[in-house]
Amino acid sequence: MTFTRRDAFTTLGAAGALLVPGQAPASTKAETTPAEPAWRRGLDNQRIADLGDGRFLNPVMAGDRPDPAILKDGSDYYMTFSSFDSYPGLVIWHSRDLVNWQPIGPALTRNIGSVWAVSLEKHDGRYFLYIPVKADPNSIWVIHADRIEGPWSDPVDLGLHKHIDPCHIVGEDGSRWLFLSGGDRVRLASDGLSTVGEVEHVYDPWRYPEDWIVEGFSPEGTKIVRHGGWFYLITAVGGTAGPPTGHMVIAARSRSIHGPWKDCPANPIVRTTDSTERWWSRGHASLVEGPAGDWWALYHGFENGYWTLGRQTLLDPVEWTADGWFRMKGGDLSKPLAKPKGGTAVPHGQALSDNFATLALGTKWSFFRPGPDEAKRVSVSGNTLTLAARGTAPVDSSPLLLIAGDTRYRFECDIAIDPGTTAGLLLFYDDKLYCGLGFDGDRFVTHQYGAERGRPANPHGRSMRIRVTNDRHIVTYDTSGDGGRTWHRFDRGMEVSGYHHNVRGGFLMLRPGLYAAGKGSARFRNFRFSAI
Template structure:
């Protein structure tokens, strides 16, 4: 009887604890709606509007759609198909959740359905630099076991090359990472007609055989689908250096194998993901090679074109091909749209082109000509990208009122889950500050939206009272932890200030500051017109007032800051502010 009473008490105790935790979480979740907390900003009415001239000057006509299909930092696209369903993924580096995944029925209208890596057990990037983390994911459907695979390289935490799987990408539930026993980067899977599987990837040459800086090779392995591991002893170099080793080609990478009419085709990027970028193709009668380059290489590039061309698109490469159920071929690839000062603030974006494969080799239609803003649609498709039902492109406006309905999938954090600092409620979105600066390689309390246009306006309302000089909240335009702008409210003694800070190469400098008459509700705005950025503020019943004049967006450019990401606009809160006012 005594043991029964003890067990009953223990059950009541556990139940009480669970109830208390549930009530605590519920109260915390409602704080944004019911209680203003000093040191914790509440954001509402976020609005992003893109206004690039190229879309105004090139309106769509019947049978056309815009490329890029994914504007902003959505690089290294990979695509696969099962039946009528297309799935596309992108690199995400230290963005959390990682590897955005998109779905389409027609290659024109895309909808984000989630992220492949949405758990901390899958993504361990807590101390990684912004251009580390997840590189070049490859998504592939295997019809022999009705399974989708996403294989990638996680440059963090010693994970390296890895694969995750699911039966249904629309439901998610991707497995935890399975580490793979090989080095290098950019792995991709290929499933042959006989059910055999292979992995191809970029790697360094064998020891002692590196001939020049940037000399890389493509390797292939047999892959054991039952064990989810490469077969030891099967590795083979199938491309050494690139199309023509005598020309010292650099960075052969991002390989994919396709099979058409009994012939194996190996398509790779060559030249590095910059101004020399290109796409090249090889063929073989055996998946293990030898592979012979096409005489038509490169099959996609912008590097040979006049540098002063109008509406310039550059850095084209890192492609993947897919065939429609009707037999048409299309290729997705990355490219950039520099601004008037040749700076790349929107980062590497996902473009698409029709591919003519009526001859021996695949040919990107217009891929060697100056890329145009619109292309022809597949047969029988209706463009619905800007109806609100799909991921928008061209010029558009994105509005998020933060009404407690759950975060839009476009919002991401850096290095850690959003849920650890975001509280949603009917009155807005509260961001709990971490004692971490935006310049640290740690999870920060900031929610980011990718910059998707060269010309844009972003506005947001914020209700905030800093408790001390260590508190700051506002908005940030960020390229990395070492290159960013912070525009926020902080405190000095008993006074409140709005401050604009510029960080370049990790060194921060206050550009402008303005004393506020009171804390509380304020509207913040950032506008860009190419390289020119302006930061402004307003009370709820006044016009916007600029602080700091016009500042350069140079530090938000990939080719200035380095790395692989594009600029992002963030809602930022910290209790580790150290600005010198």
């Protein structure tokens, strides 16, 4: 069944458009979100960017892949994203053409807090990740590895408690620096594992006109690239979420890492200007040289109408102008673009279906806000994942979650429980906002709005197959007592378009997952995921 939706801003104007100074009146705007483009389909029917004809269609990384940190290492590209409360976290992805990506594995296994925008670098043959976390207290940490595959070191706390979004850069004199939010920076020791001196303010970011509709100034997401004798300092301003027209990319440059910095006369370089565009809140850009010497920007954005999918990674072609600045050439990124020249494509993505032959912890599954020994709760044997129960409900059970990047999908699994165990399938934003269906030996339990509600009788006992369908935010549940040969519709449907950051905060996404609470354990078999 296909559902139609009105644009999220239909209450703001006569035809649902966000009113922006200098634009056509709202009455000329379309009332619905743009028609869905024709993506190619890959593993589990998931959409993929590579169209197979020399073009690609954004996003290059679907689902919650915010704050992309990109590293070019010879002919290889490595990228990771903010992983927030998911552990193992900071999964490293590999590409050779900037469009097709495969996961390598997680770099961070110890829970040090909610992981925000990182800096991924290579210096003197060693890889570094500079990691800001929201914790008590907030700080910036560093881990390092001699191989990108790891093992990665234990985190080292740099003691920077007032900043986020570090960017590592080496100056023209060989000095190492972290540039930080707000236009600040601090020097690093030669090994990159401690700071030298105090944080200093070196740049006042460009400001947009005061009548623009934004979330807030919030200068953050600093990235620096050296090109053509200049250091280019790229910053995000306008706020990460909130109004779709807020987030944007600005740039400044200097001949020296020590400044002075001069703003680009064409700022902002990227910005969503209208709520009818396919990609909202575009910003937090990194520049990288392509396989054939051309240049590209990777940044994130929300898909129109789908804050629930989080901020997805977008790829935009870059052109260097005659005056030594750069501009983005991809427009609103709603149409196919020519792929980067050169490079070879690796197989893209990963299957989300799982027969549990191995434990894909970190690359596929992750715990939400785990304790120190959380990984001991889970094991696989005989194509069965066994999850020890914890807590009383999803709110305190640290569920296992996936990142799904499609607007319509279905997932299902066989679940068997011990006496005293409650288990089931979820759509999980965080511990205060989730929905799903669970069961114990006698009754179902309906999860809705982050609470446990209906408790109808369970006719299947301690073993059943559950299916969850999310069709453009319309959620239905089906159960089967015979392994999926016959299905029974559960009498509670839901609408989940409000399960996102602008309602709850946290910068997360609505993720499929599974949980086990109470006592004993739950056993999961034959997990199947498919985009619709």
